[in-house]
Structure formats: structure tokens, C-alpha cells
Amino acid sequence: MSAVAVHNLVKQYKSGKAIIEAVQGVSFDVARGELFGIIGPDGAGKTSIFRMLTTLLLPDSGGATVDGSDIVKDYQAIRQKVGYMPGRFSLYQDLTVEENLHFFATIFKTSVTENYTLIKDIYVQIEPFKTRKAGKLSGGMKQKLALCCALIHKPVVLFLDEPTTGVDAVSRKEFWDMLRNLRQQGITILVSTPYMDEASLCDRVALMQKGKIMTTGTPQQIIQSFNHNILAVKAQNMYGLLQVLKQWNAIEDAYSFGEYHHVIMKERYDKKVMRQYLASTGYADADIHAVTPTIEDCFMQLMQHKHD
Amino acid sequence: MRTLRFLLQKEFKQVFRDPAILRIIFMMPIIQLLVLPWAADYEVKNIKLAIVDHDHSDYSRQFISKVTASGYFQLDQYTTSYNKAVEEVEKENADIVVEIPVHFEKDLVKESKAPLFMAVNAINGVKAVLGASYLQSIVQDYNNEIRQQWMQLPRFSPQTTIEITSSNWFNPLMDYKLFMVPGILVLLVTMVGSFLAALNIVKEKEVGTIEQINVTPIKKYQFILGKLIPFWVLGLLILTIGLAISLIVYGIHPAGSFLTIYAFAAVYLLVVLGLGLLISTYCNTQQQAMLISFFLMMIFILLGGLYTPIESMPQWAQWIAKFNPVSYFIEVMRRVVLKGSSLADIAPQIGIILLFAFVLNGWATWNYRKRS
Structure with missing residues (x-):
């Protein structure tokens, strides 16, 4: 039995006469003990899926089970065994770190000491501030406290909605280390993120866009399914370079990627052809090299296909 | 639990x-x-009064002192021009204008009746209504006093008067x-x-x-x-x-x-x-x-x-x-x-x-x- 099984989940929001289709028939499975990432830009429908799976939102059609319990019928069972960390910090700001933790432990009819081993590694980092009010903590501290509170009742499945949004690079890395430690303790983790570079840190990912899942698989599988040559190009005039590249019929797509432009080449075209073309258009100085595709490249290509 | x-x-x-x-x-x-x-507090106090006295008689002065002695009224203007009194109302300096006509005393003595004119600024409804009714009861009182002075003490009072006294229960x-x-x-x-x-x-x-x-x-x-x-x-x-x-x-x-x-x-x-x-x-x-x-x-x-x-x-x-x-x-x-x-x-x-x-x-x- 999978930890989370989602089948054709649909959620629509009505705003006035317009209907916003937030989630349009999404299906995926998460195996036990897996660290599963839902990756997509803002407005892809990630939060709606999480809110449905944590029984905060009723689906319009389709269904899902979490640890074998139906999200509509057995919602009470689910509330006993999932941990949820919403995107926005939502602990009591006027209670101290310690009080928040105790409060959430007690309403799950457990105690901090009972499951201390689970949160120990995280809690020791915020323990020096345990008498400080939660509202007075720094962003990274708040996030660690929120994770502790979501874990304190030893959930079977942990839902983390954009836990790393707005967090600095060092804290982000630390946070992912914590998640991998938790997975080793047997907790299934679903995490959503808008950052493509975090995909490679998950066991499996689902790439989402506009309420639909474009592909699911391990990061390696997704990258391997990318069957085009991809070249990174850099020149003095980056904007002009992109314009020139986009006019070229030998490419599938070109977009800026960090300090380079990534160019997806059509079949049969390679670096040599590229150099010739750029020389003929006044970019003889261009720095060109082949790169292995990343998840972001796959995402860009999948989006491109959707538009076609 | x-x-x-x-x-x-x-x-x-x-x-x-x-x-x-x-x-x-x-x-x-x-x-x-x-x-x-x-x-x-429901009681209306400090009602400002403009009095237009055309008579300047003993009686008119008695009346005025009775009104001001009640404690509810403050004499703002004592004048002979009605227009001036109304002006005071417009400037919010007066709430009530009382006009005492010429021959007020004479009429009262000779014909046993005299008119009085009262104009009330009704912008503040409560003040207007209560002020006017206070003033009316003072006039009534004053009227009775004068009548008693002039009455020739007959054996039986030709006019029966009913006096009402009240007591407030619970408060x-x-x-x-x-x-x-x-x-x-x-x-x-x-x-x-x-x-x-x-x-x-x-x-x-x-x-x-x-x-x-x-x-x-x-x-x-x-x-x-x-x-x-x-x-x-x-x-x-x-x-x-x-x-x-x-x-x-x-x-x-x-x-x-x-x-x-x-x-x-x-x-x-x-x-x-x-x-x-x-x-x-x-x-x-x-x-x-x-x-x-x-x-x-x-x-x-x-x-x-x-x-x-x-x-x-x-x-x-x-x-x-x-x-x-x-x-x-x-x-x-x-x-x-x-x-x-x-x-x-x-x-x-x-x-x-x-x-x-x-x-x-x-x-x-x-x-x-x-x-x-």
C-alpha cells in the first residue's frame, strides 16, 4: 500500500463568474518512506493539493488516500496521523517556543518527551531560545520550530508546503539535510517547492504547471528522458544573442539560464553548426559548451510542448 | 477533557x-x-434664554426673576428687539426666546389674561421639548401666584384647582x-x-x-x-x-x-x-x-x-x-x-x-x- 495515492483529483475555485481550475485531474503515488517533491511555479496548484490531502479542503471530484484513509470519509483518521507545515508560519506568535511545542504535543495526546528522539536534532538548534516568543524568532528558527511542531506527534506522512520559500541558501541546505534524516526514520515526506534545483534532493518528483502534472519520476529518469542536445552560450551582448538565437530555425528553444543562455538544439545540429551561425551573425566571440540537462531544462521543454 | x-x-x-x-x-x-x-443625564440644564421685554413692568421683571431662579435657565439676553433675540438663536447663543408684549401687566390686571410668546430652537430636540415644558410650568406657576394675589378671598374658591403631587417609586x-x-x-x-x-x-x-x-x-x-x-x-x-x-x-x-x-x-x-x-x-x-x-x-x-x-x-x-x-x-x-x-x-x-x-x-x- 502506498503512503499517498492520488487519483484524478480536481479542485475549482469560483471567483465571481470566472471558474479557476486550480487542480485539474491530478494523479500520483507516493511510496512509504519516500521523499516526494511537487515542483512547480506559483499558482501551479501545489498548495491546493496539500490542503486537500490534509483534509482542509474538499475536492470537487476524484479522490485520494493518505496511509490508506480516504481524505473525504476518514478525515478524522488522517488528522491523527499527518503532520502539516503550511507555507505561511502559523504557530502562535505570542507563545514561546517551548509552549508551542507542548501545546501541539498535548492536543495530539502525546508529550514532548515521548517523541523527543524524532525532533532532537532539530530542536537542539532552537533550544537556546526556548523561552522566546515564536513571533520574535528569525525566519530560519521559525521554520525549524514549525517542523518540530509538525513532527511532535510522530506523523506517518509529513506535508511541507513550500518550506524553503524565502529562506536563505544556507538554511535551505540545512533544511534539506534535516528532511533526509527524517526520511531515514521512516517518515514519508511530501514537499512542495518552486525551486527547480531542489528537485535533485528528492527521491521522486512531480513537475506541475497550471493545475496539471506534466511528468513524474526520479530526477534521473526525468533528466534521461530529455533527448536533445543542450548548449550553453555566453557572449558580451546577452540580450542581442538571445534575439539572434530565437530567430534560428535549427533550435527547439532558447532561454536565459544563470549567466548563460541554454539552447535546445534540434536533431543533427551540434556545437560546430552553432559556432558557424553565431560567427555569421556577429557573435564570433561567443563561449559555447555542451551541458547536461537539469530539471529546469526539462521543465522548460515540457512547458514548451504543452504550448505547442 | x-x-x-x-x-x-x-x-x-x-x-x-x-x-x-x-x-x-x-x-x-x-x-x-x-x-x-x-x-x-436626562435633565436639561443651562437652557439659554433670550428675553424680549416690551413691557418693562413690575410683573415682567417678577416673571423673569422667577424663570432665572428656577436654576434651569440662564439669561443670555435681555433686550427689546425680537430680531436681536432671534439673531442670538442663530448664533447658538440662545435656545429659547420669550417675548413679553407691551401692556403685559395692564392686560393681566385688567383683563385677567395676557399673552406670552415663546420661540424654541428645535435643533436639539430633547432640549427644545424639555426646555419649553419647564418654561410652561413656570409660567403656570407664576400665573397661579398672580391669581392668588388678586383673588378677593371668596368663601368658596370659584375655580377649583387640582394639584398633583407625585412620588417616584424604586428611585x-x-x-x-x-x-x-x-x-x-x-x-x-x-x-x-x-x-x-x-x-x-x-x-x-x-x-x-x-x-x-x-x-x-x-x-x-x-x-x-x-x-x-x-x-x-x-x-x-x-x-x-x-x-x-x-x-x-x-x-x-x-x-x-x-x-x-x-x-x-x-x-x-x-x-x-x-x-x-x-x-x-x-x-x-x-x-x-x-x-x-x-x-x-x-x-x-x-x-x-x-x-x-x-x-x-x-x-x-x-x-x-x-x-x-x-x-x-x-x-x-x-x-x-x-x-x-x-x-x-x-x-x-x-x-x-x-x-x-x-x-x-x-x-x-x-x-x-x-x-x-
Whole structure:
């Protein structure tokens, strides 16, 4: 039995006469003990899926089970065994770190000491501030406290909605280390993120866009399914370079990627052809090299296909 | 039960940790009860008078001194020009113009009657009506005095006069503070009970903490009780502070028993808490809850019988007042404090209030959803 099984989940929001289709028939499975990432830009429908799976939102059609319990019928069972960390910090700001933790432990009819081993590694980092009010903590501290509170009742499945949004690079890395430690303790983790570079840190990912899942698989599988040559190009005039590249019929797509432009080449075209073309258009100085595709490249290509 | 205990613990911690709330809870009743009863007085005093005297006689002067000696009127202008007096009214310097015509004395003596003209500035309705009626009774009085002077002491008075004397039951001195303090106290209890409770719950929505609570196995009734009980206690605490102030500062010893007041308040608080809960289920931000609260509070105050008796309102307003829980508590408070009513006497009010409590709390509970 999978930890989370989602089948054709649909959620629509009505705003006035317009209907916003937030989630349009999404299906995926998460195996036990897996660290599963839902990756997509803002407005892809990630939060709606999480809110449905944590029984905060009723689906319009389709269904899902979490640890074998139906999200509509057995919602009470689910509330006993999932941990949820919403995107926005939502602990009591006027209670101290310690009080928040105790409060959430007690309403799950457990105690901090009972499951201390689970949160120990995280809690020791915020323990020096345990008498400080939660509202007075720094962003990274708040996030660690929120994770502790979501874990304190030893959930079977942990839902983390954009836990790393707005967090600095060092804290982000630390946070992912914590998640991998938790997975080793047997907790299934679903995490959503808008950052493509975090995909490679998950066991499996689902790439989402506009309420639909474009592909699911391990990061390696997704990258391997990318069957085009991809070249990174850099020149003095980056904007002009992109314009020139986009006019070229030998490419599938070109977009800026960090300090380079990534160019997806059509079949049969390679670096040599590229150099010739750029020389003929006044970019003889261009720095060109082949790169292995990343998840972001796959995402860009999948989006491109959707538009076609 | 254990869960509820922890919820209550958390709730009380939060309330007592918020200095603004504490200030509101303790300072508001004290200030309002110390200040408002002195200002909220039905008696109209300091009515400014412009007198246009065309007669300049003994009688006109006697009349004027009688009016000013009453203590209700202040002589602003003593003039011979009516236009000048009206000008004073326009400048808001005078409320009432009294015109004494030429030959006032002569007519009164010779023909036993003389006209007097009175013009009232009706911008402030209460002042106009009460001022005019005070003045009328002074004129009447004055009239009687003169008649007695001129009467030739016949054996039987040809004119029978009926004199009315009245005594004010339950409030012999017609002390308005005795009347207002219990009413103001009711409003305070209402405000704390319903609006603080509503704001508290809506705050959880606004900050997002309710999300975290909703994914836990906490039951709906546990959450609601966890919210209602602290404000129920705070409401009774405010009532206690208020009763203490009215006893110490105003010397108001309820004629009835404190137990009756508390018993009614305990039930009444269920109604206002239910109302607060109901508001919170329909609002998403504290601002919305605040505006609805203001709206309801205005209705509660103006249609609650605190300032104007409900019996003198138009029929439709009386119907609205029937659905205004505040009006019942004000009525009960005044009855218990002034008249000494017992629990049995106010049983009908308790019944109605209980009904309100069931309806409002039922509606609110039904409308409170842990998931959308």
C-alpha cells in the first residue's frame, strides 16, 4: 500500500463568474518512506493539493488516500496521523517556543518527551531560545520550530508546503539535510517547492504547471528522458544573442539560464553548426559548451510542448 | 477533557500576555463607569434664554426673576428687539426666546389674561421639548401666584384647582446615576463578551493559526468551548469590577441580590458569546469583524432602552428591540438593582435569553467549518 495515492483529483475555485481550475485531474503515488517533491511555479496548484490531502479542503471530484484513509470519509483518521507545515508560519506568535511545542504535543495526546528522539536534532538548534516568543524568532528558527511542531506527534506522512520559500541558501541546505534524516526514520515526506534545483534532493518528483502534472519520476529518469542536445552560450551582448538565437530555425528553444543562455538544439545540429551561425551573425566571440540537462531544462521543454 | 484543559490554558496565557487586551478589559469599564454616568443625564440644564421685554413692568421683571431662579435657565439676553433675540438663536447663543408684549401687566390686571410668546430652537430636540415644558410650568406657576394675589378671598374658591403631587417609586430621588450605571455595565459586558471573542477567533484565521489547529484531531466543540469559556469568565470578571465600582463610587446597593444578577449574567453571556462566535464564522479579517461589531453595537445601544424607553419607540422599533438581547439585560439589571426583583420575577427574561443562546450558538456551531 502506498503512503499517498492520488487519483484524478480536481479542485475549482469560483471567483465571481470566472471558474479557476486550480487542480485539474491530478494523479500520483507516493511510496512509504519516500521523499516526494511537487515542483512547480506559483499558482501551479501545489498548495491546493496539500490542503486537500490534509483534509482542509474538499475536492470537487476524484479522490485520494493518505496511509490508506480516504481524505473525504476518514478525515478524522488522517488528522491523527499527518503532520502539516503550511507555507505561511502559523504557530502562535505570542507563545514561546517551548509552549508551542507542548501545546501541539498535548492536543495530539502525546508529550514532548515521548517523541523527543524524532525532533532532537532539530530542536537542539532552537533550544537556546526556548523561552522566546515564536513571533520574535528569525525566519530560519521559525521554520525549524514549525517542523518540530509538525513532527511532535510522530506523523506517518509529513506535508511541507513550500518550506524553503524565502529562506536563505544556507538554511535551505540545512533544511534539506534535516528532511533526509527524517526520511531515514521512516517518515514519508511530501514537499512542495518552486525551486527547480531542489528537485535533485528528492527521491521522486512531480513537475506541475497550471493545475496539471506534466511528468513524474526520479530526477534521473526525468533528466534521461530529455533527448536533445543542450548548449550553453555566453557572449558580451546577452540580450542581442538571445534575439539572434530565437530567430534560428535549427533550435527547439532558447532561454536565459544563470549567466548563460541554454539552447535546445534540434536533431543533427551540434556545437560546430552553432559556432558557424553565431560567427555569421556577429557573435564570433561567443563561449559555447555542451551541458547536461537539469530539471529546469526539462521543465522548460515540457512547458514548451504543452504550448505547442 | 484533557484537550480542552490545554486549549483553555493556551487561551488564558494568550489573553494575559496581550497588554492591549488587558488594558481594554480592565481600563474600559473603569473609565466608562467613572465618566459616563455623570454625563449621560436626562435633565436639561443651562437652557439659554433670550428675553424680549416690551413691557418693562413690575410683573415682567417678577416673571423673569422667577424663570432665572428656577436654576434651569440662564439669561443670555435681555433686550427689546425680537430680531436681536432671534439673531442670538442663530448664533447658538440662545435656545429659547420669550417675548413679553407691551401692556403685559395692564392686560393681566385688567383683563385677567395676557399673552406670552415663546420661540424654541428645535435643533436639539430633547432640549427644545424639555426646555419649553419647564418654561410652561413656570409660567403656570407664576400665573397661579398672580391669581392668588388678586383673588378677593371668596368663601368658596370659584375655580377649583387640582394639584398633583407625585412620588417616584424604586428611585425616590430620581437619581439618574442609579438608572444609568446598571445600563452602562450591561453594555460593557456585552462588548467584552461578543466582540473580544469574535476578534479573537478571527485573529486565528487572519494569522493562519487556525489552519494548524484544523489539521489536528481537536473536535469542533472543544475548539469552540476553548474560545467561549475564557471570555465567559472575563465577562463575569468585568461585571464584578463594574458592580464594585457602582457600589464604591456611586453607593449603589442593589435592592435585589447579587446572585440574581450573576445568574442572569451567566446565561446572558452565553448569548453574546454565541453572537461573537457567529460573527467570527462569517468574517475573515479582524477589520470585517470590527465593522460588523460597530454596526451591531449601535443598534444594541440605541434600541436597547438605555437612553430612550423602548415603550415610546415606534412599533417596528419595538419589534427590533424584542430581538435585542441587550434590552433584556438592561431591563433585568434595573429591576434587580432598583426594584429588588428576584429570580422568579425575571424568569420570563431568562427564558427568552436562553432561547437566544440556543439559537445563536447552534447557528454559529453549524456554520463553523474545519474544512472548506
